[in-house]
Amino acid sequence: MNFSEDFLHYVWQFKSFDHFDLKTADGQNLKVIHQGFLNKNAGPDFNQAKIEMGKTVWVGNVEIHLKSSDWLKHHHQTDLAYENVILHVVYEHDVEIKRMDGSVLPVLILKYRIANELIEKYENLYLSLNDFPCAAQIGSVDQLIIDSFLSRTLIERFEQKTHLLFESLEEARGNWDETFYQFMARNFGFKVNALPFEFLAEAIPQQIFRKHKNNQQQIEALVFGTAGFLNHHFEEEYPNKLKSEFGFLQKKYTITPIEASNWKFMRMRPQNFPTLRLAQFAALILNSNHLFSKIIEIKDIKELSHLFEDLPVNPYWKEHYHFHKKALSVNTQIGKKSVENILLNTVALFLFAYGKHTGTQSYINRAILLLESLPPEKNAITDKFIEAGVKIEKAFASQAILQLKKQYCDHKKCLSCGIGIRILKPNTIASIIP
Known part of the structure; x- marks a missing residue:
């Protein structure tokens, strides 16, 4: 298990796991109607999820951990914000978790439901020693997907610089x-x-x-x-x-x-x-x-x-x-x-x-x-991306690449990057390991 909890967030958010014959750890039939929305603030990881367990449809929050015991490690058992969690999604189930009222928290185990191909792709990115994590893979990504995400990073770059500009404007x-x-x-x-x-x-x-x-x-x-x-x-x-x-x-x-x-x-x-x-x-x-x-x-x-x-x-x-x-x-x-x-x-x-x-x-x-x-900037960073197969033809793209490298690649935020998400997307669902 050479991955972080963020990887499981990605797996859940994009439903990148095998859905065949889903059951909870205690044997209840399970259907994910909607996985909910990723919560970047304090509290459970996903909000407004919709889950069918048995014959009942539940709407509420989903919490994700590498191990069930992380619930206790993070002290969620004493935090009222976690009382409306309807499903605990884990990679490994090592301990039964109960809510404050004594009811057992339903658990979905992902250990044998994530394609080996996906795990290998993630490890290749996360453990990469290249100038940026996906240097070996980005050349295979459609340029339209790259350009789409670069549009977002360019606006992010403008927004950050604008914040500093407004501080100077106030002075x-x-x-x-x-x-x-x-x-x-x-x-x-x-x-x-x-x-x-x-x-x-x-x-x-x-x-x-x-x-x-x-x-x-x-x-x-x-x-x-x-x-x-x-x-x-x-x-x-x-x-x-x-x-x-x-x-x-x-x-x-x-x-x-x-x-x-x-x-x-x-x-x-x-x-x-x-x-x-x-x-x-x-x-x-x-x-x-x-x-x-x-x-x-x-x-x-x-x-x-x-x-x-x-x-x-x-x-x-x-x-x-x-x-x-x-x-x-x-x-x-x-x-x-x-x-x-x-x-x-x-x-x-x-x-x-x-x-x-x-x-x-x-x-x-x-x-x-x-x-x-304007023509693109020429520097060591843009040169590396061009060598990897990315087209950088205007300053729009070179500025966006600088933001991508600084805010995503340097911190290995591949799971928050549209390019990284495309690279991780499995071509097929791997067989379930018995």
Whole structure:
């Protein structure tokens, strides 16, 4: 018996056991009219089951255990919530259980009624040492079944991220533009520098930028000064002007710069250096006043992309990756992949969250449509699923796969996964072991 109680929940819920000549442990004829509904809260495992025993139809709860004695082990004999259990479903029956009134609790024994094929499939998943439990089997599952469950995991991913977004929105006193600015800043860090970008957004609220929206030099001075990159002696005119400008603005707004050491340069391509990202971020701020308000108005996906393209990055950065490092030629614009990353991780999320917040389905639909239009992410996780035979053709699927891996595969929740349930489904009912 190399399985958990959850496996028996699955067997009961999906009626994956032999129903021929069902009887209780004491010999009563038994018929399962309805197995009930899985209870994920405290109390009996299944509610509102309908069971016929003898000539009587009973409606009530069903409790499931590996062994009958688990009833006593879990102290159900003293819990009134279990007094309306009409059937005790067990793998092994090792002790007679009585209710508080002294009546014997009817028992259904599943030990010889579960197909060997099903047990073997479960053990193959549960004991798997692959990158995810069903790596060896998922390739045989119909893609429609996979896509159907991925639709669910994508919504789960959005829901979880939306919860965190709403917490930030509350801290920003319901200001969507400010909250979007904070999330956008973090996204500009692209994982490696996400945290210092977050510190930057906390140190200098968007409302300060708005007061200088028509002055490129002041916007850039605020960005680089707050980022901690202007605390040096410079030989070139441009950084010296920024330094002088920031000295005034810092006193005016009582800005505390973050430590420049927070920014990561090691093992990065120059095109991804935080200094160039900060220049692009300053250009986006300069180019896009009330950016979130624009995003919720734009319905065309190409037009959304244009918001992050052709940014007015200072010409200084065409020959620099850093204030102290000159280069021959630098592409100052955000790359296509980076724009897609922003649309995927920030824009789509905010459209979904705003739709949830306002009760407007059209924004939720636009978020999903956006993911369906973007190419999939390429990473170690998606690569493993592709190797196993899963088609991941759009960002919709890659995002859903990340959620599937994190919330189901990593915890081996195969019995709660639509893909795992399909893999476990027996092709035939195995013979009963005498």
